[in-house]
Amino acid sequence: EVQLVESGGGLVQPGGSLRLSCAATGFTFSNFWMSWVRQAPGKGLEWVANIKQDESERYYVDSVKGRFTTSRDNAKNSGYLQMNSLRVEDTGVYFCARYQLPFYGMDVWGQGTAVTVSS
């Protein structure tokens, strides 16, 4: 079954760090770009980051630049989102998703992992 599964969410104090993981199964992970998209409680979707298959290109929303880093390990079929200097406004559910170019949509998503930043 084609699947993405996130893990690593939890409760962290402002200024703290978390590392999210996204495990891929059922497809050739190295053929796909990967995205991170988040959703604050009761709010809409917000794109966070994209990473190319070979990590040669990475893009971030302005609000996380310098604090978040996306990476991947194709040998482990996994992607990661390292989140540092966390803020209350980073609270939400974080989804990973895959896509290819030309873009046909983010067609496989994980179930999401919840991050709560609170003192």
Next chain:
Amino acid sequence: DIQMTQSPSTLSASVGDRVTITCRASQSIDNLLAWYQQRPGKAPKVLIYKASNLKSGVPSRFSGSGSGTEFTLTISGLQPDDSATYYCHQYRGDYTWTFGQGTKVEIK
């Protein structure tokens, strides 16, 4: 940055109705727009890409149109299963993406 404005934020319609959601971009995005459906507690699901291309497996009652700055998602013959929030997503701008704020569709 490219801003996406969706309207309405909520709509209520009956089964069988034709429903239209609009998404406006703050600058031209050509046809680099996708639409997603998200049910409560679930991950989004892509419906349309490149403004008007129906993703394989998506019911044909969903359709998309537009280019430049104005886009629409139409549901022709609303079904109970279509109760969800719908988001537009631009993927044109300088390698940074944005979503619209969402439209919640309720069934009367």
